[in-house]
Amino acid sequence: MKKLLSLAIVALLSLSAMAQQADLRKKISVSGSAEAEVTPDIIYLSISLKEYLKDNNGKKKVNISDIENQLYNAVLKTGIGKENLTVNDVASYNYALERKKNPDFLASKQYRLKVEDLNKWNEIIGAIDPKGIAYTNIDSYEYSKIEALKKELKIKALKAAKEKATYMVESLGDKLGSVIDIQEINNENYFQPMYKASAMLREVSIGADAMAPEIDFKKIKLNYVVNTVFEIR
Numbered sequence: 001m002k003k004l005l006s007l008a009i010v011a012l013l014s015l016s017a018m019a020q021q022a023d024l025r026k027k028i029s030v031s032g033s034a035e036a037e038v039t040p041d042i043i044y045l046s047i048s049l050k051e052y053l054k055d056n057n058g059k060k061k062v063n064i065s066d067i068e069n070q071l072y073n074a075v076l077k078t079g080i081g082k083e084n085l086t087v088n089d090v091a092s093y094n095y096a097l098e099r100k101k102n103p104d105f106l107a108s109k110q111y112r113l114k115v116e117d118l119n120k121w122n123e124i125i126g127a128i129d130p131k132g133i134a135y136t137n138i139d140s141y142e143y144s145k146i147e148a149l150k151k152e153l154k155i156k157a158l159k160a161a162k163e164k165a166t167y168m169v170e171s172l173g174d175k176l177g178s179v180i181d182i183q184e185i186n187n188e189n190y191f192q193p194m195y196k197a198s199a200m201l202r203e204v205s206i207g208a209d210a211m212a213p214e215i216d217f218k219k220i221k222l223n224y225v226v227n228t229v230f231e232i233r
Helices: 002-021 064-077 095-101 118-126 146-170 197-206
Strands: 027-038 042-050 085-091 108-115 133-142 176-189 220-232
Touching: 027 146, 027 176, 042 064, 042 118, 064 085, 064 108, 064 118, 108 118, 146 176, 146 220
Parallel strands: none
Antiparallel strands: 027 220, 042 108, 042 133, 085 108, 176 220
């Protein structure tokens, strides 16, 4: 009997302790969001150069180094630093050996160029013999101030949540207290750029008099949501 009574007392004390530890504050849970769209200002483009035959008899060949010089000079002429032009890949890099094996071998090289102004890209492409261009493409893109924008949006989302909680609580005659909990919901959306690749390829295939590539970027969209819990006073 004494043992049962002791167990009952222990149980009551435990329940009392749990009740004291329980958060009995009045609370409100709300979410806030913020979003923005920005145009990419750093674009990485790829271009593949290829050797080609100067005439129809197949004897005169335009060397890859000559086409490479056209690209290099065009990049410098637009004011883009040479460090922004890098070699991505060399098809059959030991093409001196390949030429010995096969006199008809045509070498090719792939490059990557970082630009901030697509008009300069158009100038560069226009300065290269279109016969020496195998293809052009967009590799990737960035927004230079993306981290600052993320911070700004998260703060806006938090403020939006507080504003929402404030008018909801005050509509009931209460006052909003301090924040108890904040949970960030990562909902970043990076949309791939939309560009008219067919126009790029068409320019290469129909010659130097063709129009420059027509590139139309969609904006990068960022969206942030925060879930918050505020105390009601």
